[in-house]
Amino acid sequence: MSSVRIENVTKKFGKVFAVKDLSLDIKEGEFMVFLGPSGCGKTTILRIVGGLETPTKGRVYFGDKDVTNFRPKDRNIAMVFQSYSLYPHLTAYHNIAFPLRIAGKKKEIIKKRVMETAELLGIKDLLHKRPRELSGGQSQRVAVGRAIVREPTLFLFDEPLSNLDAKLRVQMRAELAHIHNELKITSVYVTHDQIEAMTLGQRIAVLKDGVLQQVGKPMEVYENPKNAFVASFLGSPAMNLLEGKKFSFLSSYGKNKLVGIRPSDISIVKSGIETTLDAAEVIGNEIILYLKLGDNIITVKTKSLKPSQLKPGTKFYIKFNKEKIYLFNADTGEKVKSS
Ligand SMILES: Nc1ncnc2c1ncn2[C@@H]1O[C@H](COP(=O)(O)OP(=O)(O)O)[C@@H](O)[C@H]1O
Ligand SMILES: [Mg+2]
Missing domain, CATH: 2.40.50.140 (Nucleic acid-binding proteins)
Structure with missing residues (x-):
């Protein structure tokens, strides 16, 4: 586990500022949500933290370590995206086991970790199935399993629930909160959905046009918005x-x-x-x-x-x-x- 420091990060694509001079400290074990409308720079900031993008300016630290130029595989992170991209030819068991096999873990260790993970996610009876035999929600659980199985330092989520139907979204939201409670892995979660942000985030960081607007506990931000944008973005129906x-x-x-x-x-x-x-x-x-x-x-x-x-x-x-x-x-x- 690790704290994360984003320090004066700017990312330009051509003339577009996807992220503008963003600074934020994420505490060890914290669940931080970036919230903002489509195109505000959420995915870009997440990819910078994950090492899939290099910032135009600024630094990223995990704890005291400057990881700005580290490749993703050297960061010990796990990512879960909107499309869960499981390996279609592998069973749920082997999908979850995959990162451990790549890391060269022993078979007994792999089995133990996969079973513990499946238990935590309530998917033990699905382990023999292949992705095409799983529903959307089950697939997303397996994808989460594959991400948590190797106990990463940091968890990155990019709108992981947006492909699920409303009922399942509520259920998965509760499960993600439960998993975070159990594992307490530092998590960065991006979403455009204010209800997801309010229910999952220990703190939320509201973004607009690549610029950080406000950071705080969900109810603090809701009750004390710094500007009209934040005020109208939180709350349904809008202010x-x-x-x-x-x-x-x-x-x-x-x-x-x-x-x-x-x-x-x-x-x-x-x-x-x-x-x-x-x-x-x-x-x-x-x-x-x-x-x-x-x-x-x-x-x-x-x-x-x-x-x-x-x-x-x-x-x-x-x-x-x-x-x-x-x-x-x-x-x-x-x-x-x-x-
Ligand atoms: N690889 C890229 N090349 C050019 N422009 C990009 C690229 N990635 C993102 N952008 C632009 O950066 C801005 C932020 O995008 P993104 O981080 O994907 O926002 P969000 O995830 O909040 O929808 C958008 O204007 C988007 O078009
Ligand atoms: Mg995005």
């Missing part, structure tokens, strides 16, 4: 961001402000700001309302409305919970103050 100058009822917050409020912090009241229902989504016992206010749509999360109230065009009166308002500079997006 409402309204230009203060467009609404008279927001004028007290000042002109050059973006006013942020989460959909769950707006209530439906008898008299308040008048809006018109554009669309409604009923999700179990929760209802998401998309309310028109001028040419803006305000998202509100609520409960207990009658079906008859969910017709487009219905009037709704809303009230913001003033304590839950976030204020951002309308030009820079930086947070100015949270009330």
